[in-house]
Amino acid sequence: MKRLLIPIAAVAMVLSGAAHSEAPDPLPSWNDGPTKGAIVGFVEKVTKEGGPDYVPPTDRIATFDNDGTLWVEKPAYTQLIFAIDRVKALAPEHPEWKNKQPFKAAIEGDMKTLAASGKKGIAELVMASHAGMTPAQFQTIVGDWLAATKDPRFQRKYTELVYQPMLELLAYLRDNGFTTYIVSGGGIEFVRNFSEPVYGIPPDQVVGSSIKTKYEVVDGEPTVMRLPEMNFIDDKTGKPIGITQHIGQRPLAAFGNSDGDFEMLQWTTAGEGPRFGMIVHHTDAEREYAYDRDSEVGRLDKALDAAAENGWVVVDMKNDWGQIFPSKE
Incomplete structure (x- = not known):
């Protein structure tokens, strides 16, 4: 029987091809299909590089x-x-x-009455409970909570109820030269507390709602104090404004889940060239x-209707995600 001789170069090519085909999936928690594609x-x-787009x-x-x-934003926003x-404290x-x-509803845990107070009532709660301290003191309180x-x-x-597929997406984008920002209706200092350890997004890449602050010298020490007054609401039409003020350029890609993100998605995908x-x-x-x-929380109505017309990809969480949260350690 004759022995089959295979050139070493050919073996190397085969092994190289096998290694290439077995490269790890950067989005393993996303099920294969049109969305992931x-x-x-x-x-x-x-x-x-060199491509038309x-x-x-x-x-x-x-x-x-x-x-x-x-x-997770249910049953109520985490910051609320x-x-x-x-x-209560x-x-x-x-x-x-x-x-x-x-305040009475909050102390008694009466979520129905609290919800009926609307955004005005919730804003009153947030301002009263988040002010009267320095940003560093607030960060400590948030971190402890x-x-x-x-x-x-x-x-x-x-901080463990984050979506594993989105963590993978953030990493995948950064590995491909993207800079990732959080643009949230939540408080900017609240989100900055955990944005880097949880999402890999440093505090200076967080855009969010804010309350007013005041510079003053207390006992000879320069400090900044948080005031019980709203400064900026980073929601709906506020999101493109916040992005412009903080980032200074229109995003190439935007990701949201509710009508509060409609204007951010609309403004992003209206830009010239490829958009997502x-x-x-x-x-x-x-x-x-x-x-x-x-x-009442995370309503998706207007943006859902506009998705097809604007070419926005809609993730079906049940069918597109093989895993929701990170595995427990």
């Missing part, structure tokens, strides 16, 4: 909403839950709150939550 296709298109790294800006896009806990110092709404508080349904810390818009649609009541048009 659209993400990968867009990234490959804008990063292919190539975009230099300096222009590869990707903006992400936080609540409902990167972490924090604000309620702060009001501060209540002994404010006896007048026992008979004053929305996040470290000690668990979501009642999942019995996990809120994506909506996370909560469709998995078993592993997370299912909601859209009728939800």
Whole structure:
């Protein structure tokens, strides 16, 4: 029997091809399909040097909403839950709150009355419970609360209820030369507390709502104090404004989950050249939550209707995500 001789160069080519084909999937928690394909296709298109749609790294800006896009926002926004806990902790110092709404509802855990107070009532709660301290003091309070508080349904810390597929997407984009920003309706200092350790996004790449601050010298020490007055609301039409003020250029890609992100998606994808818009649609009541048009938290109605017309990719959480949260350690 004759021995089959294979040139060493040919063996090397075969092994090289095998290694290439077995390269790790950068998005393992995303099920194969049109949604995952659209993400990968867009990234490959804008990063292919010499290609007609190539975009230099300096222009590869990707903006992400936080609540409902990167972490859980049900049954209430995490920062609202924090604000309620702060009001309860501060209540002994404010006896007048026992008979004053929305503080009375917060102290008693009356979420129905609190919801009925609307954005005005919630803003009043947030301002009263988040002011009267320096940003550093506020960061410490937020950090301690996040470290000690668990979501009642999942019995996990809120910083563990982030979406594994979105963590992979953030890393995938950064590995391909994108700069990732959070653009949240939540408080900028609240989100900055955990943005880097949880998402790999440094504090200076967080855009969010803010309260007014005042510079003053206290006991000879220069300091900045947080005031109980709203400065900027980074939601809806505020998001393009916040992006312009903080980032200074239109994003190449934007990711959201609700009507609060509509203007950010609209403005991003109206730019010249290749653009990408994506909506996370909560469709998995078993592993997370299912909601859209009728939800008071994270309502998705107008943006869902506009997705097809604007070419935005809609993620079906139940079918597109093989895993929702990171595995427990």
